[in-house]
Amino acid sequence: TQAVADYLARRLATEKSGGVRFKILRALGAMAHAPASRSERLRFEREHFEAEAHKNLVEHFRLRGIAAALERESEGRNASDTDVGKALLSLLRDKIHQSLERAFRALQIAHRNEDLLSVHQAIERGDKRARGNALEFLDALPMSSRETRELLKLVADDLDPAEALRRARERATGADAERLEVPQFHDAAVRALLAEVDELVAALTAYHALDLGSIGLAKDALGALDARPALGRLGAAPTRSRRESADA
Numbered sequence: 001t002q003a004v005a006d007y008l009a010r011r012l013a014t015e016k017s018g019g020v021r022f023k024i025l026r027a028l029g030a031m032a033h034a035p036a037s038r039s040e041r042l043r044f045e046r047e048h049f050e051a052e053a054h055k056n057l058v059e060h061f062r063l064r065g066i067a068a069a070l071e072r073e074s075e076g077r078n079a080s081d082t083d084v085g086k087a088l089l090s091l092l093r094d095k096i097h098q099s100l101e102r103a104f105r106a107l108q109i110a111h112r113n114e115d116l117l118s119v120h121q122a123i124e125r126g127d128k129r130a131r132g133n134a135l136e137f138l139d140a141l142p143m144s145s146r147e148t149r150e151l152l153k154l155v156a157d158d159l160d161p162a163e164a165l166r167r168a169r170e171r172a173t174g175a176d177a178e179r180l181e182v183p184q185f186h187d188a189a190v191r192a193l194l195a196e197v198d199e200l201v202a203a204l205t206a207y208h209a210l211d212l213g214s215i216g217l218a219k220d221a222l223g224a225l226d227a228r229p230a231l232g233r234l235g236a237a238p239t240r241s242r243r244e245s246a247d248a
Contacts, residue, residue, distance in 0.1 A: 005031055005042050012052060016197065018059075018098055025052075025105040032109045047144045049110035056103035057151040058176045060096060061168040065182040066189050067092040068161035074187035077212055085208040088193075091201060097124070100155060107152075111141065123156050131156050147171055190217055194224040203234035 005028065012024045032044055067089060070079035079085035104120035119137055122130035135156040143149040150171040154164055169180040183189040193205040202224065209221035225232050 002042055005044065009044070009048060013048070018095065018102065018198075022098065022102055022105070025102055025109070028109055029105055032112050044109050044112070046110045049106045050144050050148055053103040053106040053110065054145060054148040054151065054176075056099045056106065057148065057155065058168075058172065058179055060099040060103065060155070061151070061165055062179050062182055063092055063096045063099060064161045065165040065180065066193065067096065068165070069183045069189035070186055072185045074185045075214075077214065078186045079208065082208050082211040084204055084211055088201070088204040088208055091204060095198075095201075100124075103152075103155075114141065119156075126158070128158065131158055147173065147176075187214075187217060191220055194220060199228070199230055200234060202228065203231040206231055 008024050008028050008031075012021060012028070015021050015024065028044070031042055070085070070089060070092075072078065079089050100123075101120060104116050108114070108116040119134045122134045135153055138149065138152045138156055141149070141152075143152075151168060154167055154171070157164070159167070165180060165182065169177055172180055183192050190205055190209050194202055194209070196202045196205070206221040206224050209217040212218070
């Protein structure tokens with residue numbers, strides 16, 4: 001019913017969990033494309049779902065930038081130096097793909113007569129010709145926000161993470177531009193991720209930092225674990241020797 005669709009749309013705007021937002025978008029997408037006569041068709045506010053797509057595009061570029069920073073060495077350290085760090089990178093890559101899929105699912109609801117999910121699949125495949133066709137399609141798609149369109153076109157372009165982030169930051173404004181000011185190298189990225197809202201990301205970051213053997217990062221990690229007890233429940237509690245090493 002329209003009341004259910006409106007409730008889910010409102011919930012989508014406030015829900016913090018990416019996984020829950022994905023489920024809401026999938027449910028709304030099914031409702032938007034359910035067989036119905038034109039008079040019975042549910043109404044979805046296009047600008048609302050374009051704004052949701054925009055939010056996820058910003059998150060997509062932010063995560064790409066942070067993941068790239070984790071792989072750039074700080075004093076010879078990077079995320080691949082520990083098993084936990086490798087798991088963290090894998091998780092971030094999953095989140096990068098998920099944020100992009102949420103963006104296109106939101107766009108599919110905003111533009112029900114277009115096949116945006118196929119455009120997303122073409123971009124993910126990475127085929128140069130498919131990406132080119134996707135870029136042309138997105139350039140012609142009527143959008144309420146020019147900024148959102150520009151971010152979409154960047155997604156379709158074949159750019160390395162650093163260049164994609166730089167261009168996204170140039171096109172973003174206000175709070176979005178601030179979110180895209182991400183660290184450039186491993187240690188700064190670790191410190192930023194210790195404060196990440198997602199507890200699993202923050203916990204993996206903390207245990208990666210503890211395993212690196214860096215006293216400075218270990219102190220920061222222990223501080224995060226002490227300040228956010230929930231992080232400790234996601235992994236083994238730091239041993240006494242780890243704490244003593246950090247305090248040395």
